[in-house]
Structure formats: C-alpha cells, structure tokens
Amino acid sequence: KAGVTQTPRYLIKTRGQQVTLSCSPISGHRSVSWYQQTPGQGLQFLFEYFSETQRNKGNFPGRFSGRQFSNSRSEMNVSTLELGDSALYLCASSGAGQNNEQFFGPGTRLTVL
C-alpha cells in the first residue's frame, strides 16, 4: 500500500504571500490531519478532515485553512505568511474508529523570508 504523500516537499516564500500544501492519504483512509512542527513548539495540531468535513480544529489563526476533496485528498492554505510560519507541515491519515493509528507523510518544509 502506498503511504501518505505530500507536495511540495520544500517551499520558500516571502512575508505576505500565501501558500497551498497538498496531501494524499493512504488508500481507504478518510481522515486527514494537519500538524505544524517547529523546534520550539513541537507538533501542533492544525485541523482534521473526515469525509470532506472539518471535524476538529486546533488553536491557529484564521489564516490557516484547509479542505478535503471527495477522494480524501486534502489541501491546507496559509494566507498572509509571517516569518513565524516557517515550519515543517505534516499531514497524517487514518481510518475510521477510535483506535486507528495515524500515519505521517514526509512533510512540507516551508521557509518564510
């Protein structure tokens, strides 16, 4: 089974720009979660989508948004980029149910200059 894929792997943007990241989950997985990872803050939960609906949301400003398509692929968007948005953005997919494990993609490294 193919794993979680994320594109692009690396991005360099300047302050004020916007960015869109993409995630394709493991085949059959309907839940996609997004995380931001920085050295100082660790893994911070952004949001989770399940069957095209946002099911959970973390404590991030409205500049961070996402969506999920009918094929379970997900995108997240960050508008008006700030220097502090520089981070590794990770996508994780899981099946349905309370015990289902999350599997991470390779991540997108975003650098904001």
Place this chain on the structure above:
Amino acid sequence: QKEVEQNSGPLSVPEGAIASLNCTYSDRVSQSFFWYRQYSGKSPELIMSIYSNGDKEDGRFTAQLNKASQYVSLLIRDSQPSDSATYLCAVNYNSGTYKYIFGTGTRLKVLA
C-alpha cells in the same frame, strides 16, 4: 487543558542497554496511546500502539500502559546507535470526536 508530558532528554544509553522512555497524560478518558520515532529532518514514524493496560511487545520494543497512574512507557531492548532519534508519545482522546495530543518528545542517544 489536556496534556501529554515527556522528559525532553537527551537520554543517553550505551549500545546494547535497555532504553526506557516515559510519558504521562492528564485525562483519564484517554482511549489509545502511540509511540512514534522521528529522526532528525524526517517525519514521525509509528512504532507502537497500545490500547489496554499491561505490556505489548513487538520485537525489541515493549510498550507499557498503566491507566490508573496515567502513564505509558516504551522500552527498547538491545539499543542500537540506529535507535538514536526523538520519540514522541501521542494520546488519542475521545471528546465527542477523537483528538490526538502529542508530547514534545524525548531525544534518545545510543552510544556506540
């Protein structure tokens, strides 16, 4: 505020020794518990999941869960230099919907 706490380390152990990593969590209704390994510059990789009290073994790894004391631990037997990484503990809470909370990780160094 639900929390998952880990000692940041680094935890240094000699090659061949047992590495013991610990994690405590704050919410008694936690459902599932996971250990991830993350090498520098890479994404987290799931290595163990545990759902009920007791021990679960998988190769050189043993996860231990004690819900009464609200801790989960990971033992790595016969530690190898390739085990040097950051180990993340994750807890899945049922708060209407299921949410994962991650600890900040423990850095393990296995000395050859």
